[in-house]
Each structure stands twice: as C-alpha cells, then as structure tokens.
Amino acid sequence: MCRACPRLVGWREEVAGTKRRSFQDQEYWGRPVPAFGADQPRVLIVGLAPAAHGANRTGRMFTGDRSGDWLYAALHRAGLANQPTSVHAGDGLELRGTRITAPVHCAPPANKPTPSERDTCQPWLARELQIVWPGLRAVVVLGAFGWEAFFRTLAAAGIPTPQKVAFAHGAEVDVDGRIVIGCYHVSQQNTFTGRLTEAMLDEVITRAVSVARL
Numbered sequence: 001m002c003r004a005c006p007r008l009v010g011w012r013e014e015v016a017g018t019k020r021r022s023f024q025d026q027e028y029w030g031r032p033v034p035a036f037g038a039d040q041p042r043v044l045i046v047g048l049a050p051a052a053h054g055a056n057r058t059g060r061m062f063t064g065d066r067s068g069d070w071l072y073a074a075l076h077r078a079g080l081a082n083q084p085t086s087v088h089a090g091d092g093l094e095l096r097g098t099r100i101t102a103p104v105h106c107a108p109p110a111n112k113p114t115p116s117e118r119d120t121c122q123p124w125l126a127r128e129l130q131i132v133w134p135g136l137r138a139v140v141v142l143g144a145f146g147w148e149a150f151f152r153t154l155a156a157a158g159i160p161t162p163q164k165v166a167f168a169h170g171a172e173v174d175v176d177g178r179i180v181i182g183c184y185h186v187s188q189q190n191t192f193t194g195r196l197t198e199a200m201l202d203e204v205i206t207r208a209v210s211v212a213r214l
C-alpha cells in the first residue's frame with residue numbers, strides 16, 4: 001500500500017480511527033482509494049481527491065457523501081450509471097463505459113492537497129492514462145486542481161500536450177484526438193451556492209456522452 005505522502009497517510013488513518021459520530025459503527029477504508037468504473041472506458045472523469053468521510057470511509061470514489069450524490073445522479077440521468085445513488089462499495093453500482101479517477105488518491109485535510117502531494121501521486125495517474133488512453137474519447141475534469149494536474153500528467157504519460165488552456169466550466173481542449181471538458185467540481189461549496197447547477201452538470205456529461213458515442 002502506498003505511503004509516499006506522510007501528511008496524507010497520517011490524515012487518512014487519523015480520520016479512519018476517530019470517525020464521524022454518525023459513522024461510528026462503520027469500518028473506515030482509510031487507504032488510497034482506487035479508480036472506479038470501466039477498465040476500458042470511453043469517458044474518464046477526473047476529480048480532486050477522496051473526501052475524508054466519503055471515499056476515505058467507503059473505499060470507492062465519490063461514494064457516501066453529497067458530492068457523490070450529485071455526480072452519480074447526473075451519470076444516471078445520462079445513462080452512464082445503473083442507479084442514481086452511491087452509498088457503499090457493495091451497493092451494486094455499475095458504470096457504463098465510464099471510469100472515475102483522481103490525481104490524488106488519499107484524503108487530504110480540508111480537501112486541499114499540496115502541489116508536492118499532487119506531484120508525488122502523479123505516477124499513478126500517468127500509468128492509468130497510458131492504459132486507458134487508446135479507447136478514451138472524452139475526459140471530464142472536475143475543478144481547477146484536477147485540470148492543472150491532468151494537463152501536467154500528460155507528458156509523464158507520453159501523451160502529446162497541447163498549449164495550456166485556463167480552466168473554465170465548459171472549456172474544451174482537443175488532446176491527441178480526445179475532447180477534454182472542464183466542469184466546476186461537484187463539491188458542496190459549488191452545489192449549495194448554485195455555482196454549479198444540475199443543468200450545468202448535465203450539459204457537460206451529455207456533451208461527453210455525445211463525443212464518446214455512448
């Protein structure tokens with residue numbers, strides 16, 4: 001098991017030990033959270049990092065918190081998930097042609113990994129991109145951190161890197177024949193404030209589905 005980031009290892013394990021009161025009876029995952037979904041996806045979704053009491057608790061990306069509620073409901077509306085909710089790793093959720101990953105695989109304090117933690121975790125994303133790139137048609141990147149990390153990782157994965165484009169909701173970049181789309185992150189900070197609405201999220205996912213012909 002990877003222990004390359006001392007601060008994140010400490011946090012993921014501390015949270016798993018202390019737990020939130022409402023989850024006291026549950027066993028927390030407390031380890032790096034692997035990508036979830038199709039092995040040979042046409043659509044890749046890139047987030048930020050596991051949430052302390054979400055994926056760090058359940059062991060599955062975006063599972064068990066409000067961000068995941070938003071994301072999986074949207075994927076279900078678009079026909080990419082067989083159910084609208086993602087509650088725990090054994091709930092039967094399956095994705096169609098879609099995979100969810102993150103540039104940082106361990107929960108960071110305050111949901112903020114440092115640039116050095118991002119760079120330390122980069123080889124995992126680079127290897128994943130090398131594996132899935134041939135079949136990939138669209139990439140949806142949630143938030144500016146993921147956007148920056150994704151474009152930094154392309155060179156490490158041996159993929160031609162385009163000229164830098166600033167992150168924006170709805171921004172599109174052609175990368176080696178694949179369409180990379182920016183989307184505000186599904187964090188509560190964005191969804192509670194209306195910065196990201198269901199309609200905005202649906203528009204991005206629908207665009208990815210159309211590009212990928214799923």
Ligand code: SF4
Nearest residue numbers: 002004005032106121
């Ligand atoms: S964030 Fe990535 S590199 Fe750092 S400990 Fe977790 S899996 Fe390892």
